Amino acid sequence: MHDALVVALSSPVLIGVYKDGSLIxxxxDDGMSSDVLAEIFDDLLKRYTFEHFIYAKGPGSFMGIKVTYLFLKTLSITKKVPLLAxxxxxxxxxxxxxxxxxLYFVKNSTEIELKPLTSPESVAFELPKTxxxxxxxxxxxxxxGIDAVG
Structure with a gap:
């Protein structure tokens, strides 16, 4: 059994397949999550049986978060595979x-806050090796992280 992990908060979209906790x-993919997730998972589901779907639930691109959640939640329900985040x-x-x-999101201990920053050090999203x-x-x-504007 395998686990699939998706980070679709910016470009590129990152997808990792893990076996026994190790990235295999x-x-x-530099495409938009709405364009690439179905194609990538069409291939992955033919090659692997998944025990868990996991994703980065935010903060980040609103559209990336929304599309990824809806896509993986649908897979989770139809394949009867738990969705973790x-x-x-x-x-x-x-x-x-x-x-x-x-404005940037920052995490202090367990709380996520929105703060003005002038020149923050930016670190790209990466999949963990384990x-x-x-x-x-x-x-x-x-x-x-930000309420809808009404």
């Missing part, structure tokens, strides 16, 4: 994540 295949800071060494303008499923949980609803 990494896919990077964690926040995006797990994948970028806990560095600030661009929101808009000069995963421990205990670092992810079934609270998989997206985290957008």
């Amino acid at each position: 295949e990494e896919i990077r 964690t926040d995006a800071f797990f994948f970028n060494q806990n560095s600030p994540i661009k929101a808009y303008g000069k 995963i421990d499923l205990e670092k992810f949980d079934s609270d998989n609803l997206p985290y957008y």
Whole structure:
């Protein structure tokens, strides 16, 4: 059995396939998550049986978060595979994540805040070489971090 991990918060979209917690295949695609997820998973589902789907639930690109959640939640239901998640800071060494303008999401301990930063050090999202499923949980609803503008 395998686990699939998706980080689709910016470009490139990152997808990792893990066996016994170790990364065995990494896919990077510069396309938009709405365009590439179905194609990539069409191939992966032919080659692997998955025990868990995991994703970075935000903060990051609203559209990337939304599309990834809906796609993986649908797969989770239809394939009867649990969907797990964690926040995006797990994948970028806990560095600030661009929101808009000069505002960035930052994580202090367990709380995510929106703060103005002038020149933050940006670290690209990366797939971990190994995963421990205990670092992810079934609270998989997206985290957008900013309320919708009405």
